[in-house]
Amino acid sequence: xxxxxxxxxxxxxxxxxxxxxxxxxxxxxxxxxxxxxxxxxxxxxxxxxxxxxxxxxxxxxxxxxxxxxxxxxxxxxxxxxxxxxxxxxxxxxxxxxxxxxxxxxxxxxxxxxxxxxxxxxxxxxxxxxxxxxxxxxxxxxxxxxxxxxxxxxxxxxxxxxxxxxxxxxxxxxxxxxxxxxxxxxxxxxxxxxxxxxxxxxxxxxxxxxxxxxxxxxxxxxxxxxxxxxxxxxxxxxxxxxxxxxxxxxxxxxxxxxxxxxxxxxxxxxxxxxxxxxxxxxxxxxxxxxxxxxxxxxxxxxxxxxxxxxxxxxxxxxxxxxxxxxxxxxxxxxxxxxxxxxxxxxxxxxxxxxxxxxxxxxxxxxxxxxxxxxxxxxxxxxxxxxxxxxxxxxxxxxxxxxxxxxxxxxxxxxxxxxxxxxxxxxxxxxxxxxxxxxxxxxxxxxxxxxxxxxxxxxxxxxxxxxxxxxxxxxxxxxx
Numbered sequence: 001x002x003x004x005x006x007x008x009x010x011x012x013x014x015x016x017x018x019x020x021x022x023x024x025x026x027x028x029x030x031x032x033x034x035x036x037x038x039x040x041x042x043x044x045x046x047x048x049x050x051x052x053x054x055x056x057x058x059x060x061x062x063x064x065x066x067x068x069x070x071x072x073x074x075x076x077x078x079x080x081x082x083x084x085x086x087x088x089x090x091x092x093x094x095x096x097x098x099x100x101x102x103x104x105x106x107x108x109x110x111x112x113x114x115x116x117x118x119x120x121x122x123x124x125x126x127x128x129x130x131x132x133x134x135x136x137x138x139x140x141x142x143x144x145x146x147x148x149x150x151x152x153x154x155x156x157x158x159x160x161x162x163x164x165x166x167x168x169x170x171x172x173x174x175x176x177x178x179x180x181x182x183x184x185x186x187x188x189x190x191x192x193x194x195x196x197x198x199x200x201x202x203x204x205x206x207x208x209x210x211x212x213x214x215x216x217x218x219x220x221x222x223x224x225x226x227x228x229x230x231x232x233x234x235x236x237x238x239x240x241x242x243x244x245x246x247x248x249x250x251x252x253x254x255x256x257x258x259x260x261x262x263x264x265x266x267x268x269x270x271x272x273x274x275x276x277x278x279x280x281x282x283x284x285x286x287x288x289x290x291x292x293x294x295x296x297x298x299x300x301x302x303x304x305x306x307x308x309x310x311x312x313x314x315x316x317x318x319x320x321x322x323x324x325x326x327x328x329x330x331x332x333x334x335x336x337x338x339x340x341x342x343x344x345x346x347x348x349x350x351x352x353x354x355x356x357x358x359x360x361x362x363x364x365x366x367x368x369x370x371x372x373x374x375x376x377x378x379x380x381x382x383x384x385x386x387x388x389x390x391x392x393x394x395x396x397x398x399x400x401x402x403x404x405x406x407x408x409x410x411x412x413x414x415x416x417x418x419x420x421x422x423x424x425x426x427x428x429x430x431x432x433x434x435x436x437x438x439x440x441x442x443x444x445x446x447x448x449x450x451x452x453x454x455x456x457x458x459x460x461x462x463x464x465x466x467x468x469x470x471x472x473x474x475x476x477x478x
Contacts, residue, residue, distance in 0.1 A: 273300025
């Protein structure tokens, strides 16, 4: 009896050991398979992130990035298809950016389109690639509006998809998430399975939400990258415009008997709305012009270029500055917008008669330095700005004004970028400080005046940025 009992116990123990070993082996195999699946998933996710990173090594094309996001998401999640919709420029609608092959329709499709698609599949594709989505329109519109990701293995919450279930175009399950980064709405990413595909698991949903976060970050970076490239291109164009403008402005003052001239232009931006010029009127006379177009930047610089062309045409062989300004105003008035104008001062130096004739079109009054009295006073000849009157009032107000200059007297023309330069406390450089600069440097001639005024302005403003174009011309009677 005892041998039989012992033998039975031995067999039971052996069977238990075999079962335990078999059970442990199964668990080990399951863990190995699970580990392999995790490794495969990690590899796919790493490849997805690596692909997004590599996309920014070169100049990324939006279409290529959109394709990488959708195809990466469908590959990682083993989905039948995916779609990316991005916010349009107005922020009011979603537009299709990329829809992969095999992706079931994720929007409400009209019956006539479905009928055409049964015969010509391209009809459905064309509809999906042109159809935009408004907030609250279908499941994608609701997700875009609420920002809440969803995993739907039962499509009762998406009636537009439920009605296609069981058809050749139906979807069995769907995951979708709004793409947001910071405060910016970027679009919606979705992946779907057709009826013959397995439902998405909660693990799939966790991975999908991570993909959506990385995709939003990539799309945001692409926008910033595109904006940076656009700014770089615009900066390049502006640099070219600045070079062209430098050509339009005189590099050096021409020599004229009896006068010494010096001028400078310091733009506040890449291009300037200020203008100055030296124009040979005839063998005995030289015209000197200074102008300030309202506003700054490219629009002002374009008006300045037009003004230069018209002025040079009208100044040739015309000894009257006022008549020149009248003709310039009549030509420019029809083409200047209502909110723009040009202040100008134009004078003619006559070395044969040692004379100076000035006409002023609303420009800051030139400063006259008298050597004998050591005084600096503004020359307030009448006139109104160019571009706000067709000519009836302008012609009546604008007249020639003779300025008497003796040896070592100086006449200084400037734009309000000098007098209105601000320091860190918000104070203006002002006319009094400018007069002091002129008085303290006039004995050194025209170049000394220009240098002193610019130095004093920079000392006054310190680190405060220049907020307006600066133009300065000094004329010294020799």
